[in-house]
Amino acid sequence: MESRFKIVGQDVPRTDAEVKARGKALYTDDMKLPGMLHGQILRSPLAHARIKHIDTRRALGLPGVKAVITGQDTPKIKYGNWRLFPDTQDEYPLAVDKVRFIGDEVAAVAAIDRDTAEEAMELIEVEYEELPAVFDVDLSIKPGAPVIHDYCPTNISVNRKIKYGDVEKGFAESDYVREDIFNTHSVSHAYLEPCSALAQVDLDGRITLWTSTQVPYIVQCLLASTLNMRENDIRVIKPFVGGGFGGKMELRAWEFCAAFLARQTGCPVKFTLTREEEFITGRRRHPMKIYSKVGFRKDGTLVAKDLKIQLDGGAYNAMGPTATFLCGNFGAMLYRYPNYRFHGEHIYTNKPPASAMRGFGAPQSLYATEIQMNMAAEELGIDPIDLRLKNAQVSGDEIPDVATISSSGFIDCIKAVAEMSDWKEKRKSLPAGRGIGIGCYSFISGGVFNWFNTQYPFSAAEVRVFSDGTAHLLTMASDIGQGSDTVLKQILAEELGLKMGDIRMTSADTSMTPQADLGSWGSRVTLMAGNAVIDAAKKIKEPLFGAVSARFNLNVIHDIECVNGRVQSKSRPDYGLTFGEAVAMVQKANRGEPLVARGSYTPRGKGLVTPAFGFGAQVAEVDVDKETGLVEVKHMWTAHDCGTVINPRSVEGQLAGSIQMGLGYALSEQFVMDGGKTLNTNFVDYKMPTASDMPPSELFHVETYEPEGPMGAKEAGEGLASPTAPAISDAVYHATGYRCMDLPITPEKILRNLKKNK
Amino acid sequence: MKHHINFKVNGDDYSLAVDPWRTLNEVIREDLNLTGTKLGCGTGDCGACTVLLDGRSVSSCLTLAVSVNGKSVMTVEGLAPSGEELHPIQEALIQTGGIQCGFCTAGMEMSALNLLNQTLSPSETEIKSALSGNLCRCTGYNQIVEAISMAADKMRDNAAEKEEQ
Ligand code: FES
Numbered sequence: 001m002e003s004r005f006k007i008v009g010q011d012v013p014r015t016d017a018e019v020k021a022r023g024k025a026l027y028t029d030d031m032k033l034p035g036m037l038h039g040q041i042l043r044s045p046l047a048h049a050r051i052k053h054i055d056t057r058r059a060l061g062l063p064g065v066k067a068v069i070t071g072q073d074t075p076k077i078k079y080g081n082w083r084l085f086p087d088t089q090d091e092y093p094l095a096v097d098k099v100r101f102i103g104d105e106v107a108a109v110a111a112i113d114r115d116t117a118e119e120a121m122e123l124i125e126v127e128y129e130e131l132p133a134v135f136d137v138d139l140s141i142k143p144g145a146p147v148i149h150d151y152c153p154t155n156i157s158v159n160r161k162i163k164y165g166d167v168e169k170g171f172a173e174s175d176y177v178r179e180d181i182f183n184t185h186s187v188s189h190a191y192l193e194p195c196s197a198l199a200q201v202d203l204d205g206r207i208t209l210w211t212s213t214q215v216p217y218i219v220q221c222l223l224a225s226t227l228n229m230r231e232n233d234i235r236v237i238k239p240f241v242g243g244g245f246g247g248k249m250e251l252r253a254w255e256f257c258a259a260f261l262a263r264q265t266g267c268p269v270k271f272t273l274t275r276e277e278e279f280i281t282g283r284r285r286h287p288m289k290i291y292s293k294v295g296f297r298k299d300g301t302l303v304a305k306d307l308k309i310q311l312d313g314g315a316y317n318a319m320g321p322t323a324t325f326l327c328g329n330f331g332a333m334l335y336r337y338p339n340y341r342f343h344g345e346h347i348y349t350n351k352p353p354a355s356a357m358r359g360f361g362a363p364q365s366l367y368a369t370e371i372q373m374n375m376a377a378e379e380l381g382i383d384p385i386d387l388r389l390k391n392a393q394v395s396g397d398e399i400p401d402v403a404t405i406s407s408s409g410f411i412d413c414i415k416a417v418a419e420m421s422d423w424k425e426k427r428k429s430l431p432a433g434r435g436i437g438i439g440c441y442s443f444i445s446g447g448v449f450n451w452f453n454t455q456y457p458f459s460a461a462e463v464r465v466f467s468d469g470t471a472h473l474l475t476m477a478s479d480i481g482q483g484s485d486t487v488l489k490q491i492l493a494e495e496l497g498l499k500m501g502d503i504r505m506t507s508a509d510t511s512m513t514p515q516a517d518l519g520s521w522g523s524r525v526t527l528m529a530g531n532a533v534i535d536a537a538k539k540i541k542e543p544l545f546g547a548v549s550a551r552f553n554l555n556v557i558h559d560i561e562c563v564n565g566r567v568q569s570k571s572r573p574d575y576g577l578t579f580g581e582a583v584a585m586v587q588k589a590n591r592g593e594p595l596v597a598r599g600s601y602t603p604r605g606k607g608l609v610t611p612a613f614g615f616g617a618q619v620a621e622v623d624v625d626k627e628t629g630l631v632e633v634k635h636m637w638t639a640h641d642c643g644t645v646i647n648p649r650s651v652e653g654q655l656a657g658s659i660q661m662g663l664g665y666a667l668s669e670q671f672v673m674d675g676g677k678t679l680n681t682n683f684v685d686y687k688m689p690t691a692s693d694m695p696p697s698e699l700f701h702v703e704t705y706e707p708e709g710p711m712g713a714k715e716a717g718e719g720l721a722s723p724t725a726p727a728i729s730d731a732v733y734h735a736t737g738y739r740c741m742d743l744p745i746t747p748e749k750i751l752r753n754l755k756k757n758k
Numbered sequence: 759m760k761h762h763i764n765f766k767v768n769g770d771d772y773s774l775a776v777d778p779w780r781t782l783n784e785v786i787r788e789d790l791n792l793t794g795t796k797l798g799c800g801t802g803d804c805g806a807c808t809v810l811l812d813g814r815s816v817s818s819c820l821t822l823a824v825s826v827n828g829k830s831v832m833t834v835e836g837l838a839p840s841g842e843e844l845h846p847i848q849e850a851l852i853q854t855g856g857i858q859c860g861f862c863t864a865g866m867e868m869s870a871l872n873l874l875n876q877t878l879s880p881s882e883t884e885i886k887s888a889l890s891g892n893l894c895r896c897t898g899y900n901q902i903v904e905a906i907s908m909a910a911d912k913m914r915d916n917a918a919e920k921e922e923q
């Protein structure tokens with residue numbers, strides 16, 4: 001089938017690849033300003049303590065130290081991403097009364113160089129009164145447990161419920177009911193670029209902040225509120241970012257400290273975290289305790305599901321409230337549950353805060369769904385593939401009051417992986433020690449719920465076009481390495497009939513690009529910013545079409561299009577002008593006014609979760625060494641539905657990256673904690689898969705067209721963070737009989753189980 | 759006490775006074791403003807800081823600046839000096855999509871160059887083990903491995919062509 005698109009769907013090389021290949025792309029820490037000071041943060045060594053007194057005098061006396069601040073010097077305004085519910089905003093940029101985890105920010109220094117700043121750290125004296133701490137969700141919710149935040153005596157900061165149908169009735173009508181408990185662990189985003197922020201103050205007191213962030217707009221607003229300044233007196237610029245995966249989607253202490261110290265000293269101030277700091281204090285994926293009860297009819301039809309999830313949120317809410325809702329929403333995805341009930345609790349503990357991480361509640365929740373599906377399949381005597389096909393969600397399915405699935409290629413995905421992997425044969429005939437397993441996913445294409453309480457559209461774009469045949473796209477959307485700038489340029493080039501090289505782009509600068517964009521998370525950029533770009537492009541095309549129509553005296557019934565650098569009648573291409581000539585005509589008609597248009601996108605009437613869902617299925621084949629318990633993943637097969645594929649190479653890259661992360665999540669990555677202390681704080685002890693660990697892998701795109709997406713596109717790459725762990729886990733079960741209910745799957749657990757079964 | 763060092767970076771001579779504890783990474787990034795070389799961990803475990811020292815790859819975060827006295831360093835900026843044609847490794851990475859956030863890229867390129875300096879017909883296993891010290895969180899490595907093998911082919915062809923002339 002010939003594509004209706006010229007640039008969308010092509011392997012267009014990323015437009016930022018060359019500057020990165022040459023080492024010329026500037027990340028925040030690469031920047032230097034005249035007179036710049038180096039900042040450093042003093043962190044709490046205790047998991048829970050009252051700050052009685054801080055003495056900064058000796059540090060201030062050290063030559064080269066320009067300023068030392070503590071929470072008492074700041075306006076003491078709490079922040080948090082859930083602005084719509086101010087109660088949930090529980091974090092101070094620097095601790096004011098208490099510290100709540102090891103690594104909590106206590107004081108900050110600005111000095112002429114890093115060595116001096118480091119030395120100053122040692123000279124700050126903090127007197128703490130240690131308080132009892134709690135590190136486990138079960139203990140944290142017990143009466144009498146240490147209260148971590150005064151406003152929340154139960155330590156349960158968020159309660160979310162979803163309910164439809166009648167679960168009890170559903171179980172009563174079921175022929176087969178099972179109940180299981182799953183535990184998932186915490187892992188690191190481990191983006192390669194440590195966080196960094198650089199602030200500068202103008203003579204009139206306005207602040208410019210360059211920062212490694214996924215959410216320039218959120219940082220702008222929250223920085224303004226915590227500094228007690230006006231939003232537009234703050235300009236946030238996102239330079240190149242070395243990955244985020246959800247770990248850079250909030251205002252962070254060092255962003256505040258850089259700005260505050262720049263204002264106080266009059267000098268630019270830069271903070272860059274060390275890898276150790278990243279591991280000790282960095283955001284992480286929520287550990288979850290998942291109670292899941294499902295009921296089926298004899299023939300495998302799902303009847304009911306009752307899901308209860310406790311999230312270990314660590315010391316602050318961060319993006320926990322969203323994760324709490326989303327894990328319950330994902331519990332209702334993939335299969336048709338006529339009766340469904342979810343209760344999620346976000347629980348404080350004295351550990352580093354968990355937050356959003358690639359998959360945003362799905363990897364945990366879907367791990368339980370998928371493993372439980374396989375356990376049920378076995379007991380019902382139905383092949384796991386067939387059980388899935390029987391219950392799979394299809395286009396048009398509704399999750400009452402929550403969402404409607406406008407497009408789903410899930411069934412085709414399941415069929416495709418089964419065929420690619422030779423499932424039926426292998427599931428029967430693989431020798432002991434070899435196994436094959438399946439995991440599936442569904443994921444959102446951006447969120448629809450306005451927890452940030454923005455006054456602006458969720459995404460916006462401005463397009464300027466010129467008589468030399470070029471266009472300039474401005475958007476606040478944030479490319480953090482995933483390639484969204486290239487995708488948005490592709491969409492604009494497609495709409496305007498231009499070449500990639502004709503488009504200049506300015507992105508993610510809050511004072512130059514149109515308000516607003518909520519940032520890069522939840523796989524929202526392609527759909528939301530993409531729709532905003534199309535909206536702006538349509539408004540640009542109207543007057544261009546008018547100009548061509550007038551110039552050639554066309555009958556109003558003529559269809560006009562932008563194609564191949566021209567604006568022309570569809571049926572009579574000779575009635576047309578070059579793009580630049582058409583722009584010039586419009587400008588002449590408007591007495592010199594430039595041709596500029598703004599577009600925007602805000603999901604409306606799309607339920608509570610997202611405008612569109614991606615789907616997919618993955619099969620893993622593994623080899624388990626009976627002596628060592630080591631798992632080797634031999635092959636992965638993936639079929640996914642991301643609607644229209646805008647950039648195939650980028651989508652393949654997202655898949656491979658997801659497998660790397662999923663492999664780590666399943667088998668090797670884990671925060672090792674001793675109470676509130678993170679013990680593995682470097683890349684030797686925190687084991688991320690390397691090139692040699694990557695299995696060969698095949699990908700199949702299931703073609704669907706998402707009506708709400710730009711040119712039919714939807715989520716790609718984040719949902720894929722979910723299926724790998726359950727697929728590997730199921731394959732390990734197939735190979736050894738060990739069913740992992742507590743991630744990660746370690747050799748010790750496998751060996752223990754093998755021994756038990758001997 | 760600062761130490762005086764003379765060394766070459768990407769063919770240019772430098773003469774600097776450095777504190778004995780400063781790393782090569784700090785000196786090239788901060789004193790020479792060659793920020794293409796990254797710092798991902800500072801402990802020798804991620805490979806983002808890889809440079810060639812007298813032709814062999816090293817972690818610049820673990821190399822003391824004083825130890826490069828009299829030696830020759832090559833950084834990513836030396837692969838294809840500004841404006842010049844891209845190095846085949848760079849070209850292949852762009853083409854395959856092996857660059858996402860780009861933070862690991864310079865290190866990957868230098869490790870790849872180290873490998874291709876030794877052999878122009880590396881097997882996939884050799885490529886993967888040459889990258890064993892380079893972490894990437896975005897790409898899952900596949901497109902990087904593909905790029906290096908593509909670059910090897912191209913460099914082999916170039917070498918053959920040269921020979922013919
Ligand atoms: S920064 Fe040198 S190996 Fe990571």
Ligand code: FES
Binds near residue numbers: 856860861863893895
């Ligand atoms: S491209 Fe981001 S770490 Fe490799």
